[in-house]
Amino acid sequence: MPIRTVWQLQMRQTERLAVIACFAIGLTCCVIGIFRFWQLLVVNIGGNLTGTSLTTFMFCTVELMLGGLCTNVPTLQSFYVQWRAKRRASELEDANSQSEFKRLQIVQSQGQPKSGQPD
Structure with a gap:
């Protein structure tokens, strides 16, 4: 496997690891x-x-499944990038909604002045 050559490529480390994993799947x-x-030499064609x-x-x-996986791994990058972007957007939405919820809880726990009483 050309691990040394792949490791010297000017790519992000995750991309280099993905290329090495693809080569490892091919080797497997x-x-x-x-x-x-x-x-095939062990199969008893005449008997059982x-x-x-x-x-x-x-x-x-x-072998067929790994070969298909190895062939299609490079095309999965665009799907992974889209999935990761959607996941990060939903995590950011969740974080914003949680911080808004905490802010509302703090405001409610401090209490609001009763009507008729001075602030």
Whole structure:
């Protein structure tokens, strides 16, 4: 894996970590492909095909899922940026509403002067 090369790129650290994670997923996919190929030699085609091929089918499924994930990770950045912006906006709204609520509580706890009494 080109970790040293990726780490020297002029990107934010989170982006570099995302690129390294994508390479790690790809490497994992390759390793699973090797295990799947090795499992094909163990499958008993003439006898109990269903019983001996479960592991091979699982490796095949995981390999395909990781390959699809690795392929689509770069396109997910725009969705993540939009999600993060919405989340921060809602957190800011919550913080503003909580501070407004606290301000109202303080005003109410101090009490208001009764009518007919001087301030």
